[in-house]
Amino acid sequence: MNMLIFKCLQMAFLLVFSSRYTIAEKETQHPKRTYIIHMDKFNMPASFDDHLQWYDSSLKLVSETAEMLYTYKHVAHGFSTRLTTQEADLLTKQPGILSVIPEVRYELHTTRTPEFLGLEKTTTLLGSYGKQSEVIVGVIDTGVWPELKSFDDTGLGPVPSSWKGECETVSGKIVICDRGGNPRAEKSLVVKRAGGIGMILANKEDYGEELVADSYLLPAAALGEKASNEVKKYVSSAPKPTAKIAFGGTQLGVQPSPVVAAFSSRGPNILTPKILKPDLIAPGIKYRVEDLNYPSFAVPIDTASGVKGGSHKSTTVQYKRILTNVGNPATYKVSVSSQSPSVKITVEPQILSFKALNEKKSYTVTFTSDSMPSGTTSFAHLEWSDGKHKVTSPIAFSWT
Incomplete structure (x- = not known):
């Protein structure tokens, strides 16, 4: 009896070991790695309620076991996951997939940039050769502002003749600035310091038709999204676009008025998505007393x-x-x-x-x-x- 029990346990152990060996062998033959999947958010089929459902459905079509590791919704739209090479190839053929990119790990070259570039023994990059004015600095990182002291060209010569680009803020112009990112009044300060004579603050989708009364540092006009889009179309299509900013006096009876601010009393609720809309809303800012x-x-x-x-x-x-x-x-x-x-x-x-x-x-x-x-x-x-x-x-x- 004891011998029979021993043989049964031995066979069970062999079966478990064989199963695990087979799984390990398959994983070795088809190793998985992390991929970043970039989706076309505007191409989501109407059968899905939200993008997460769409992402998950697209992923399950190529792998029953793969799961989303992270989702992206700001700079790019999509998700990350672990796939085999074959599964990644299948995913690229799915509708709405813009790219399937393998994750790349970058190692830090140095934490001491001046020493790494051999600049620890000199106070200036070009010494006293008088070539500072011929250096062209290309700003490619959207997180870097040209107004930083690091890019101050005070005391340098004119723009190099080899420069083939175009400045963003040209002296003597009315500059169109998109709303958002930094304070509205600060944008007018940047335009003024660059030599601009006026500013048009253009609303994008996030702000819609909401307008705010601000004190700017030069003549300026704030436009809703619809008017902003029309102005941009005119500027991009006209060979020599012109603009004029003039105060038209206080306008009464403007409709609709008042309006609820873009940041206030909108649904669905961020903390509780099941609450689709508020029961009661009211204007909290940007209204005249006579409106109420x-x-x-x-x-x-x-x-x-x-x-x-x-x-x-x-x-x-x-x-x-x-x-x-x-x-x-x-x-x-x-x-x-x-x-x-x-x-x-x-x-x-x-x-x-x-x-x-x-x-x-x-x-x-x-x-x-x-x-x-x-x-x-x-x-x-x-x-x-x-x-x-x-x-x-x-x-x-x-x-x-």
């Missing part, structure tokens, strides 16, 4: 003649509001109480009649003020009443 139907009024008034005022020139500010009836049909009359006799307040219409629940009526408030010293503040309030109910709106004035 607030019950209160904040009225900034310009001081007409210096910080002390004294000018007889008047300033007029208008606000439009909407009143909603939340009760029975009623007629409301308006009254105004103010601490400042220098501000005239008129309301049109002075009577609002409601016939139904949730009915809306609009009214306009006009503030006409004499000039006052800068820093002066005052208060008032506006009240709608039907004899029983009151709707009161506080008013704050400030002379700037």
Whole structure:
């Protein structure tokens, strides 16, 4: 009995050993290595909900055991995985595959560049031969900025005659700068330092039609994505494109207005992708007070003649509001109480009649003020009443 058990265990061991040997032999015959797969993200079939599903499906067509090691979605789109040579060849034939590149490991040459180049005993690359102005520096790394001190050409001669390229920021030009990467106002500083006379800040897909009011260091205009694309088409097609930046004054009644900022209240939620959209959104920046139907009024008034005022020139500010009836049909009359006799307040219409629940009526408030010293503040309030109910709106004035 013991001999029978021993022979059974011996046969089981041989089977396991043989199986493992066969697997090891196959892996030796077809070794795997890491590949970087570059995908055409715009060529994803409509049958897939997202790119990860598409990547995984493409990979499973050539290997049942391969798994994605890493996915790429910023500079390039695709993934990395371990494949045999045969599987990599099959993957290159799949639709949407731009390239299948074997991973290459680069070894660091040195951590002491000056010594490696033999420059540890000299203070300048070309010594005193006067050839510094003939050196052409090619910037090929997008992480390097021409404005760095390392590229400062102060004291050097003109651009070498052998140079066949073209500067990005030419003196005396209006320069188109894509939004993003560094602060918007900083872009205008770079253009100004390069000798530019103006800047067009162009929105790309990430910012869409969102515009921000900024203080630039030279004449500039910010454009939404649609207008930016049209300007770029004109510049690239016209033999001698021209541009003019002029202030057209404050524009009122621009639609749509206000808008929600590109970075705010958008879905799906990054932390919880199942939340596709927010239940409530509102503009948080880039809106005018008169755009919002607030019950209160904040009225900034310009001081007409210096910080002390004294000018007889008047300033007029208008606000439009909407009143909603939340009760029975009623007629409301308006009254105004103010601490400042220098501000005239008129309301049109002075009577609002409601016939139904949730009915809306609009009214306009006009503030006409004499000039006052800068820093002066005052208060008032506006009240709608039907004899029983009151709707009161506080008013704050400030002379700037």
